[in-house]
Amino acid sequence: MDVLDIIRHRYAAKEFNSEKVDDNQINYILESIRLAPSSYNLQPWSIIVVSDQKIKEQLYEYSYRQRQIITASDIFVFLTDLNIDRILNELKAARLDYGDNPNRVDQYISKLRAELSTKSREQLRSYLEHQTYIALGFAMLAAESLGIASCPMGGFEERGYRAVLGIEEDYAITVLLAIGYVTDRRDKKIRKQRVLLRRV
Numbered sequence: 001m002d003v004l005d006i007i008r009h010r011y012a013a014k015e016f017n018s019e020k021v022d023d024n025q026i027n028y029i030l031e032s033i034r035l036a037p038s039s040y041n042l043q044p045w046s047i048i049v050v051s052d053q054k055i056k057e058q059l060y061e062y063s064y065r066q067r068q069i070i071t072a073s074d075i076f077v078f079l080t081d082l083n084i085d086r087i088l089n090e091l092k093a094a095r096l097d098y099g100d101n102p103n104r105v106d107q108y109i110s111k112l113r114a115e116l117s118t119k120s121r122e123q124l125r126s127y128l129e130h131q132t133y134i135a136l137g138f139a140m141l142a143a144e145s146l147g148i149a150s151c152p153m154g155g156f157e158e159r160g161y162r163a164v165l166g167i168e169e170d171y172a173i174t175v176l177l178a179i180g181y182v183t184d185r186r187d188k189k190i191r192k193q194r195v196l197l198r199r200v
């Protein structure tokens with residue numbers, strides 16, 4: 001399918017049927033997240049995939065009882081790493097794995113550390129979470145390309161999710177993506193007509 005067709009076809013599903021998404025497809029979506037771009041290639045996201053129905057039922061109580069949570073095959077919980085040392089160590093390891101020159105990698109990492117240290121805690125969190133939303137976008141399109149419906153979800157209580165899933169404080173819980181199959185597809189897409197402000 002053409003990318004624009006995939007975009008036209010996807011919508012935020014409100015209820016899923018009981019069909020399960022298989023592991024290969026879960027891995028395909030995870031791969032789209034792994035390959036997503038980010039500022040300075042920081043890749044601050046990590047994902048918890050919730051497939052267990054009992055855990056979904058607990059999360060439902062912290063998700064304003066939105067039915068996507070209990071009817072979805074799986075919930076992707078997008079975490080954002082707020083620990084700069086860990087982010088930079090992982091980035092360094094990835095670059096060394098690719099055979100980059102160790103001195104150049106060290107220089108690059110030091111430059112990044114200096115750059116990031118100019119931000120306040122709030123600015124840093126916001127900046128890093130922006131990156132995670134890009135990965136969310138990639139995941140939605142990857143799912144749709146497989147014929148899997150999804151719903152991005154910001155409507156949840158972070159504290160409850162942290163307790164149920166045992167998530168450490170140095171990860172922000174940024175957003176969710178419920179995935180699964182739907183019986184009917186909604187075709188209506190309500191959008192503004194105009195996006196281009198000007199071309200100069």
Ligand SMILES: Cc1cc2nc3c(=O)[nH]c(=O)nc-3n(C[C@H](O)[C@H](O)[C@H](O)COP(=O)(O)O)c2cc1C
Pocket residue numbers: 010011012013014066151152153154155156175189190
């Ligand atoms: C970051 C984000 C958070 C969202 N949170 C919720 C949510 O908690 N519950 C919900 O039903 N839809 C949620 N949505 C879906 C939007 O309401 C939906 O994408 C928008 O109305 C456009 O409709 P469409 O995606 O069906 O084209 C969210 C979407 C995004 C991008």
